[in-house]
Amino acid sequence: MKGTNLGEFEELVLLTVAALLEEAYSVAICDELSAHTGRTVKLGVVHAVLNRLEEKGLLKSELGEATKARGGKRKRFYQLTAAGKAALVHAKSLRDQLWDRIPSLVWKKI
């Protein structure tokens, strides 16, 4: 069902939001992702994903304080919701389960 399964990029974004704590807003997320994945992450893509995740209820957001930078425009800070956290945990456990299913012997042969 839509909303329960996370795409790869969605998962990355969610994780970054969680990792950035209070500083999780679009540009910071974009930079963090670029730094960690080593690929250029477009702002437009991150923006779209953040929006979708919020629609799915995995993220919630609120506008921060206005500052002089950004032409006086406020930042939108994202936070994980309980559902978001659950989705991440679910994704991780799903992976862990799958990892566990690979016998180490087989693994070494590849």
Add this chain to the structure above:
Amino acid sequence: MKEQPQPPAWAQRFVAWYCKPSLVEDLLGDLNEYFERNVQALGPRRAKLIYIIDALKFFRIYTVRKPTLANLFINRIMLGSYIKTSGRNVMRNKLFSSINIVGLAISMSVGLLLIAFLLDLRSYDRFNQQGERIYRITNVATFKGEQGSGKYASTSLKTGRLIREKVTGVEEVAILRNDFSQDAQVGDRALPLKGFWAEPSVFRIFTFPMLEGNPETALRDPYSIVLTETAARKLFGHESALGRAIKLDTLDYQVTGIMKDLPFFSHIQFEALVSLSTAEQLNRHDQNFEKWTSMFSNSVYLLLPPTADLPAIQSQLDALAREENRAEENTKIQLELLPLYDIVVGENLHSGSMSGSVGPHVPPLVLWLLGGLALVVILSACFNYTNLSIARGMRRFKEVGLRKAIGAEKSQVRYQFLVEAILLSLAALFLSFFLFLLLRPQLIHLAPEIQRMVKLDLTPTMVVAFVVFSVAVGIMAGLVPALFFSNASAIQALKNESARNRTGGPAVPRASWSVQGLRYLTLRATAPTQRLGRRALAVIQYTFTLIFITTTAIGYVQYKNILAFDLGFNTENILNIPMQGHKPDALLKELSEIPEVTGLSRSLIITSVGNAWGGYMKYQDSQDSALVMTNHVDENYLPLHGYQLLAGGNFVTRPTTADGAREVIVNQQFLKRFNISPRDPQKAIGQEVTFSNFKVHGRRMTIVGVMKDFHYGKVDNLIGPVAFMPWTPEDPAIINAKIKSTDLPATLAKIESTWKKIDQVHPFEAEFYDEAIEAAYREFSVLIKIIGFLSFLAISIASMGLFGMVVFTTETRLKEIVIRKVMGASSGSLIYLLSRGFLVLLAVAALIALPVTYLFFENVVLTHFPYHRPVQLVELLFGLLAVVVVAGLIIGSQTLKAARTNPTEVLRGE
């Protein structure tokens, strides 16, 4: 932190327009943040481009406002259909489509020129990376004896010094002293160099990239000079110029830097910068050099920090000015800050400098005026579209009815007709772009000032602006037809179509009240009582056309009057040769040997073309001083120019020093001002006056002659007190040579070759007096040419519209015409029948336009010219006549064509 250039405002607005309100703020914020980052990394130009691309890329389903979403979806499907029907309609009515396209194209070409012009003006000084923080000091000076205060683009050296020492919250101060103009000599190569005396800080304020040399130290030491690339190449060829010596006058200067050539769009233009410390050394004995009131040859530029507190700085400037004014008797000066970007398009300032203007300048009023005129022409073409498509559109009611019957909404019909208009205007854009390319050189070469001011080169921004403009024109043209058709109800539209078939006459849909209302606006008329109301658009169109043409006619006549104006002295065949610093004696001797030169004189300045020289004079009352305009002339000047002396005679003495000049010849106004027996000039002879200006203090002079009033200033100035003093060899000279020749070019060549004997470096700069006068009023001639061109366009567009309507009327009324003819009506009466309506319309337009133009000229324009000739009836009626003739030709030819058709051809089917 450095302040950054702003992202393009229209892109921001675009995002704000399409984006959901809930998302817009942080989205714009993100874009801004990226923009700021890109400015650092890639420079403002790339950053702006990326911003625009990103702004477009964010146009996604989830960001776009919801309500438009559904419509957009349907509209996108329907768009194809609209384009198809529009295309068919355009092809079906070839004549009307071409009238519309050509009319729109012609009018839009004016818009394109204006847009290109505006964009060029807007790009001035934008190359400065810190441009938004740069300000120039404006001096608001009140001189004793003059009314009111004048704003000057220049200020004193002292202002710059004081601001640097005392005013807090200013990052950098740079003084540019603008009277540097000397001949540079390198080996045997000589070249006149123009530029500024400048301080090292100029490189910290402006973005003037240095190619060679150190910008920090290049202008530090005396006798240092920084050349632009071009100047360096001219002087040194391809050799390296850095560190080489240049001889200016008798002094050696060292080239300490080569900088990149200035961008075209910089209000500051120079070939070289010389360290200001040089000027200080050269002028160290001049007490006036650093005076608070020596404010005519320096510009002071400030760089303020990004967090500048403008009111605080202004109040510090006020305090500073107050302190300095305390010691001054005759002059009060206030200081103001002028942002760099408001210099070219902004308030009118006196240039102040003796060496000419500080740079290009266009007052916003002129731009608004041009914009208004262009808008009128464009509106005229839009009216054509509106008129023709509504008139023709009676035939499209069936289509609209059908669309509505199968479920089209009002907004969709509206949208369809707008799309059609926009398509047409885009097609017109294509055509008008070629017109733009054709007209561009014409506009640029209209005057040398325009040539120096704009390039009108195509830029990406310009192309985008063109397309946006064209869409806007399309919407403007299509709005009324769109509203008209969308309000028609399906039943009525379809019913009417059959009604039309029955009667065979033109369809008159009784669609709804608003259609009725709109029909009042259109040219087509059915009931005679409502005829005038319905022709409102055409009346407006013709009113403006008439105003244009009449304005051109009046303006032209007045301009010719100004040129032929009796200035009070003779200017015919007088060649003025500025000596450019040389002593005139050698050339005078040479010239006197040329037989075609019948008279020679010397003067300090040329009057009546806007130049001025002067000082303060006092008569017996030591408290009463008045500003008197002066010229220094030799004893031959008055007879050569045919000045009329009322009393006394010419100068008797031939002083050799400036201080020896003790005689003065004054005009009538002078006598009136000081009340020295204005009734009997004879008694004024021998009276003593004292004269002071920035060089002379309290020199006693005797009146030896009184001349009749003449126009010292341009003809828009009132005649004031004027005094002529003897020219002395200490003055710069202009030689006035009276020429009598049957072969002018040969004579001029002869004179030029004598000039070459004296000066090999500077080109010969002579100009005939009459030409100088013409040049002094060139702004008027340019304005008249522009308005004349616009009125030509206006009359063409209005005529095309009329042509379209006449063709349509004769087509629909062909049967009526033919039946009348069968019944025995003459061609003349038929023409009368068809043109009667138009004549009424034209009469109304003329009744509005002519008095408006007349009053406008008499009460607004010509009040600036105290000596003008009143507007004549001929000029007023000229425009009307032109319109009537053109319209008569159109109506006559079409009606005759209809009247000449063989009745059997038309009525055969009945």
